[in-house]
Amino acid sequence: MEKLQKGATVGGILSTVSLPRLAVSPFRELARRGLLALGLLLATTLLVWFDRGSYVDNVGQDGVSFVDALYYATVTVTTTGYGDITPLSQHARLLSALVITPLRIAFLVVLVGTTIEVLANQGSRAIKDSIWRKKLRNHVIVIGYGAKGRSAVNTLRRQGEKPDRIVVIDENPTAVSEANYDGYAAFQGDATRRSLLRRAEVSKARQVIISLDRDDASILTTLTVRQLNPTAGVIVSVREQENVPLVRQSGASAVVTSSETVGRLLGLSAVGPELGTIMQDMLTGAEGLEVHQRLATADEVGQPPSAVTGERVIGIIRNGTLRRFYDKTATRVEIGDELIVVRRAQPPSPRDKDVLRWRDD
Incomplete structure (x- = not known):
């Protein structure tokens, strides 16, 4: 998925940063189309080779070999056409008009047209990506768009945060797609990679929310974020209370212990169901x-x-x-x-x- 969905625009320009790398790299796409072009060339060569008796070599006068058939197919599909090898019989000329000519057109469309399209799209994407990153500042980066990350983003929105100031990073392509649908720019990849964080302009971010499923990944991500941005607020979610000191030493501004929080709510609900209801009510948005x-x-x-x-x-x-x-x-x-x-x-x-x-x- 290369484009943001449904209103995910930045400064009026459709942002293409949902994936820092294309789902299929331009070089791989060109290689695939090149193989298709070679397939068309081979089909033309075999067509001429199997019907070689209907062709004449006007220069060598020694018949048409497989190399001659390959040569003829090459100069034909590329529209060079030297004329030294020509179809002689009526059916060979008919095949050239009805079969080889469409193969020639398909070859040009596949190779030349696709090359221009891929390179143009890549260039356009690079320009839009550059414009988007230059305008981005004082934003919030949310690393991990699972249940916790999505809830954090929804809370930010209810607190007045603009959608074009929220950037999501997640390794799961489905999560990236959902973030795009919700209207946020997103990157797919490992947030411990400095190159990915730099593309998300972490050095200009105001807040970074880390809501990963593993505490060790959260600690490493916190260290990386803090090295790239010493002043941003870094809020980290961890599963185990014993890891809180490590996360704070890594540079977190605030640490939320998910298991501790859930356990406290359970305890309050056991003391008094209404008390637990009130606490959960305040933590749940859009109602109560x-x-x-x-x-x-x-x-x-x-x-x-x-x-x-x-x-x-x-x-x-x-x-x-x-x-x-x-x-x-x-x-x-x-x-x-x-x-x-x-x-x-x-x-x-x-x-x-x-x-x-x-x-x-």
Whole structure:
């Protein structure tokens, strides 16, 4: 799949970065078409060879050998036509008009036409890829588009992240195809490869979310990302709690333990089903409650967090520091504060509904 599907455009230009390499390389495609052209040439040679008695060599006058048949086929399908070997009988001329001429046309279409097409497409793709990468900055890279990665992307979208600022990396071509359908640029490949991360412009990324299935791969990917971008926020999902220190030492800004989180939800649900329901409700988007982060508005500045209407403020981010609702330094909202609130979940957009409906089908 070389193109993004359904509205996956960047700056009005259809992005072709869904695969950093073509599904079939241009050289392999040219080789395949070249073999097809050789097959057409061989068919023409055998046709002349089996009917060699109907051809005359006007120069050698020694009959038509297999080499002569190959020579005649070559100069014929390439439209060179020296005229030293010619069909003599009526049926040979008829075969030349009805069979060899279409083979000649097919040869030219396959070899010349395909060569131009492949090279032109590759050149166009390279230009679009270059334009896309030059315009890309302050984006979010999501490594791993499985259940966790897809949920992270959906959360980003509900928090206001634009689709053209989300780039997906996954080794699974099906996941890349799904990311394309959902409207995101995507790369297929191993995220531990520096060359792939550079093509995704990781050095200009604002956030990198790593949601792989294996902790060792997550640690290695974190190290690679941090070497290429020392300032980006790197959020990593790991399966085992014991691997959290390793991931933090690798450069992760935040670590989420999937098994620990699931276990805590199970424990809370055992203590009180309603408690577990509320917690899961806040972690599930598009219905019930949701946690949201936003910039404080002008009319909220100077007011206590409790004065915010329609939402419940549970934290304030001031100068890069999180201040929880019980913190004595968070009694008033100041200019530039970001509020972490619990609010009623916003309904999905019409496009999100279309994607969910497509998945259900």
